[in-house]
């Protein structure tokens with residue numbers, strides 16, 4: 283297909299816009315630079331990329347930025363469809379070429395039917411075996427490195443792009459109040475002078491209160507202050523998986539190098555490592571190596587060190603060597619401020635009485651608080667109405683937590699979702715990618731995230747061992763679709779009510 287100059291120029295402007303946003307690290311920009319426009323059909327831009335890995339990265343890690351830049355340059359919403367051209371680049375080895383595949387960059391699913399269903403089935407890998415960035419790096423530095431199965435890291439993590447930090451979590455969008463002021467101040471101090479203030483910093487508290495947010499904020503701020511600082515964020519389940527893989531693939535040395543050659547190690551939800559003896563032992567040595575080399579360790583947990591079972595005393599006592607601080611559920615003012623900040627960040631106008639209503643009804647978990655705001659704003663956006671108090675009351679009446687309700691389990695959510703869409707649980711867990719199944723699966727992931735306290739890796743494990751970034755992608759996707767499509771909004775609402783109803787009746 284011959285490509286018009288205007289498309290080539292427009293694509294250059296898209297790439298420049300993404301680069302100028304400053305949100306994307308140099309290595310991810312490198313992947314974007316590899317893509318070549320092939321043509322524009324209706325609202326779908328065809329892009330050729332050298333391999334599946336590049337496509338997966340553009341579709342997941344760069345998707346939001348790309349969607350924004352495309353809309354800006356083309357003046358309308360544009361989807362991307364990818365084709366893989368192995369001749370494009372020297373490091374595009376043994377990966378079979380594939381036909382174009384459509385990616386609904388924020389577009390309603392219905393808009394992309396013109397790009398074949400058939401391509402969806404072969405493209406099962408898209409969000410299930412990511413992130414692949416690390417693997418590409420390792421195969422670049424070591425051409426013999428296996429593209430999958432081994433450690434997800436290159437041998438010498440050098441700067442920000444190795445850190446796995448989430449772009450959404452910074453100090454400047456973290457609201458402080460009496461419940462978290464101390465933890466916030468300690469986190470700030472650690473970022474300003476790693477290993478010189480509190481080491482380790484141990485932050486504990488119940489689910490959804492901002493521990494993960496603070497971890498990422500430390501990483502971002504420290505890298506801003508000290509460019510080139512080696513920061514690594516890892517959930518304890520990922521640490522466990524990396525460790526197991528390192529044994530399986532005889533890569534113990536590179537595992538050590540990855541985890542011991544950092545300036546700041548941010549380790550989230552340490553409680554999930556409990557009772558995994560070999561992993562705990564390895565973590566003990568990692569901790570000692572970092573500490574002895576004057577490197578910073580920050581740990582989060584649901585419980586304080588003394589109450590953590592499944593860890594030896596020698597490790598628990600080390601957790602207390604630095605500073606231990608908790609985060610409590612936020613008070614009403616803080617909850618209102620969090621909601622107001624979030625609404626503001628998304629450019630949504632929500633009257634003060636509606637914000638106060640939402641904040642007064644959901645008083646423990648900030649993730650739930652955000653979920654309630656999403657529900658209200660999605661409803662208003664779908665109906666093209668400004669948000670008001672009556673509406674918020676109406677929308678949230680079934681969502682407000684009922685203290686007498688039984689715990690909502692993953693089994694319950696999987697079962698109800700499968701029934702609701704006429705699938706089996708095995709279908710939801712399968713690799714199949716027919717469109718209705720993909721949506722049902724993403725809704726199930728969203729509901730597990732919203733209605734349970736399961737971590738992202740645990741939710742991924744429910745779906746045949748999918749990666750945590752797949753779950754993050756699904757969560758965001760469904761939140762976006764809820765404000766764009768009545769059908770999705772209604773399905774999610776109805777399904778949530780069914781699940782809550784059944785939990786009450788158990």
Ligand SMILES: Nc1ncnc2c1ncn2[C@@H]1O[C@H](COP(=O)(O)OP(=O)(O)OP(=O)(O)O)[C@@H](O)[C@H]1O
Nearest residue numbers: 455456457488489490491492493494495620648649
């Ligand atoms: N003080 C705050 N200001 C702004 N947003 C917050 C604050 N605390 C939490 N949040 C938001 O609430 C959501 C849940 O927070 P986070 O994931 O950090 O919780 P957590 O304590 O790590 O939970 P878990 O133990 O389940 O992993 C995130 O979207 C986060 O940005």
